[in-house]
Amino acid sequence: MGSAVGDNPGPLTLDGTRTYRIGVGQAVLLDPGPDLPGQIERLRELVGRAAIEWVCLTHGHPDHAALARAACEAFGAPLAAAAEALARLGLDGRTLSDGDRLEIDGGAAWLDVVETPGHSPDSLSFFLRPVGWMFTGDTVLGEGSTLVAHPDGRMSSYLASLARLISLRPSRLLPGHGEPVEEAVPRLEAYRRHRLDRERQIRVALADGAASLQDIRERVYPDLPAGLESAAESSIRAHLAHLEEQGLPYGAPMEREEP
Numbered sequence: 001m002g003s004a005v006g007d008n009p010g011p012l013t014l015d016g017t018r019t020y021r022i023g024v025g026q027a028v029l030l031d032p033g034p035d036l037p038g039q040i041e042r043l044r045e046l047v048g049r050a051a052i053e054w055v056c057l058t059h060g061h062p063d064h065a066a067l068a069r070a071a072c073e074a075f076g077a078p079l080a081a082a083a084e085a086l087a088r089l090g091l092d093g094r095t096l097s098d099g100d101r102l103e104i105d106g107g108a109a110w111l112d113v114v115e116t117p118g119h120s121p122d123s124l125s126f127f128l129r130p131v132g133w134m135f136t137g138d139t140v141l142g143e144g145s146t147l148v149a150h151p152d153g154r155m156s157s158y159l160a161s162l163a164r165l166i167s168l169r170p171s172r173l174l175p176g177h178g179e180p181v182e183e184a185v186p187r188l189e190a191y192r193r194h195r196l197d198r199e200r201q202i203r204v205a206l207a208d209g210a211a212s213l214q215d216i217r218e219r220v221y222p223d224l225p226a227g228l229e230s231a232a233e234s235s236i237r238a239h240l241a242h243l244e245e246q247g248l249p250y251g252a253p254m255e256r257e258e259p
């Protein structure tokens with residue numbers, strides 16, 4: 001396996017998008033990355049002499065998928081992604097669903113597709129067997145927490161996806177942004193705890209009379225770095241939607257703030 005980091009660092013993308021070449025001879029190229037100068041050359045270097053059998057996507061967000069068509073053309077490989085990702089991108093390809101298997105290096109290894117919606121409805125993880133490495137896209141990042149932003153993101157699906165990943169007991173996580181995570185299951189459990197803690201904080205803020213998204217945000221994220229306000233508010237919206245799904249009325253704040 002090899003990886004390359006795109007030239008798109010930022011608060012949500014960390015050091016940039018990670019593209020992975022999984023396999024040596026007959027390989028999968030996962031998440032070709034952003035459409036930026038130099039990216040296709042970076043991918044050519046990563047691929048080297050491997051034959052790319054599939055260009056796969058963890059989801060259709062542009063920082064992972066914008067170069068999908070160009071990568072398929074460059075390496076003469078078909079695209080494979082969730083149906084919703086293909087539709088979002090307007091590209092043809094193989095539709096991947098939970099339990100689908102992609103062989104690597106003539107069957108010496110294989111990727112099992114795991115549907116992990118939440119960050120986006122089309123999010124997939126790829127479980128490399130037999131080693132047990134999980135490629136998580138944006139479902140789990142190398143550091144910090146990932147963005148589950150209403151309405152593309154859905155908190156109930158996200159929590160279920162984390163539970164599913166924990167149940168598979170991966171030995172290592174390979175995220176779409178940031179360094180590999182060696183303590184895979186503890187990290188997944190920490191992610192789940194973090195979300196539930198956040199939701200508890202939002203419920204406390206509401207009980208204390210927080211009356212707008214901004215008000216909740218200022219109480220729940222007191223030390224938010226500048227520029228992340230709207231990301232934090234869409235994450236709060238996702239939590240509010242989750243509370244509502246559980247039958248816990250949140251009052252009026254979200255309705256007043258809807259554009």
Ligand SMILES: [Zn+2]
Pocket residue numbers: 059061119120138
């Ligand atoms: Zn994303």
